[in-house]
Amino acid sequence: MVGKLDIEVFYDNILPEPNLIIFSGRGIVCVWLIEPVPYKALPLWKAVENYFYEQLSYVGADKKSLDPTRVFRIDGSVNSKSKREVVVEYRHGDRYVLRDLQYEYLPELTRTGTGKKGRKGELVRLHNIQTLHYARLLDLIRLAELRNYDLKGYRELFCFLYRYWSCCLTDDPDEALRQMIELNAGFKEPLSEKEVIRATKSAEKAWMARNDAKANEEARKKGYPGAGYNLKNSTIIRWLDITPEEQRHLQTIIDANEKRRRKRERDRARTGELRRGQGAKTREEYLEEQRERTEDKAWQLQKAMERHPDATNKQLAMMLQISVRRVQQLKRLVKN
Template structure:
């Protein structure tokens, strides 16, 4: 039975649609970043005397669900949209908002303040510390949900940058009680006009950043430039400096200069974080591509299932921010890749990856070739290609799992695209153009010769050497 629709639309259960001048759409602020005209799934969760219940449904149903959602229960909504009912990273489809959950009421200095006072404190803190102004601020019944809306939703490909923004906002808003457990893409936040039973207060929009009569929105890349420590251009420059330093001094571990080592580590911290997470997410996506290419809609067959789910567990362990996310993410991949494999077998085959992940979160290291490194599995592409029997044709479909020959092919294509952008034509086009120019020159030279002009005069007129003109005249 639906956790929402069994509540009939009576005067007692229907949310009061508050008339306001805060530029909000009907049924609340959620419709600012959830477009009912898009495909996708969201999830509403409620908590009452019966415990926690949640339900996934299509985005197009959200306005109706919000309209009849009881306001007397703790109610939550996913901020992102997903390809299927499971709210897992591997199912992520799009999002149109960055957010934070600031438990500002836990800070002794701000305890006992009214919501409007907390709002003003937050905005002043942002202004004083160079934090971009949010599009709106929601009062959760205790704390604040600042939200930065985008002009357009971002897809899976931009998820790594989105996560980096979330992490940086967490760091910069820590003095205001930012919750480190509320930054993931599958996070649910309280729904406007529903009660927070801990305080008896209702969640509500406290403030909206107005821009020409509309809610102010950010260009996603501009927001990233404002929030993240370095812009893309700066990252490229740092990569260049790192390469020069390595060429001059050798590998980082052998630097004699501690200052240089620290500078390089600081400069490349952000790059390493993005690349490791990005690689894991891309490989997880590739695993779906490979399974679909090899086995089609029938799914991974018996004899291959353990291998695929084990690799999925390795990649999941590398990108999650909280150990509690491991099994929900694994269940989502289980439904996609190996639905016929019993869950207890999956837990058994992935137990080592799970244990290594827990060790990593506990800060443990293992020794490898004289260095202390992260204990989680690290796989080379060639190993994955051999184990999963990936053909060159499948490699072409993958995002990041491909071998040396496919890498060369992609690099060549990148060079060709760069040449096209610079205005350099394709070789066959260039040869054809040169041939046409040659024929035109031959015809012109012969025409001038037919008029009785001398070779040296033709050469002067056509800005060519006399020898070239002779080749035009006598070429068959």
């Protein structure tokens, strides 16, 4: 009944107060409104969602409700299955900031120690893995864009990887399948829906094994990090024939050479910032200063030649306190 919901985690400050509570006719939906965030914040959003789910699992929380594309029933509509009216209880209108939720409820994600054990360490590990999966999905889409979606010869691999990483990110195989079919439809020459589903079925099986304790145990006995596909960048690059130029546009699917190139760029940028902070000139400023000095010396040489038309280059050099070679260079500028 509206107003009678009593979930202790909201009163013990284990979770923040929801903005909305939807009585859907078949259950209860808690909704937290957040300020807009960039798409790259999806892994953090997912980590917060997982944490909230864990805290509510004791009252039967449904993990299928965690995907980012979930749409809930609206107030006043009727649930076609239960025939009950959907009712929404509005608790408050203050939107949360995603980072504030992280710092207040998942502070372990802000720490960098890798030796963590227990539930907190597991949350950090899951957040890092989800961030990687999301970045790789973005890399696949970017690579498809770079190739103008002309992926003949690579379509099965693209769809397989996309379906697997999407399963890992969303924990929703149905949503992962839908997104993969949508990706395939965007290819210049898409595979038939039946063919692409059949060709990538093993991606979902690998994801299921990845979430199976026994399968993970067996994989570790064989020397693997765990069940599922633990692909190296070098393997993905080889499978998709990703060129060095293409890697420049990707986030994570890059080889050692590209990593070194990026490090050199970062080092140069830091060095440049340091030099500018110490008063060093930029290259443009330096070149402009040199140009002005050259023009000034050329003007001095021209005046000296007008006053001493019979002077030799050596004599002119002594007058201006520059080298004979510099006099010769400046004379060419004066003549031009």
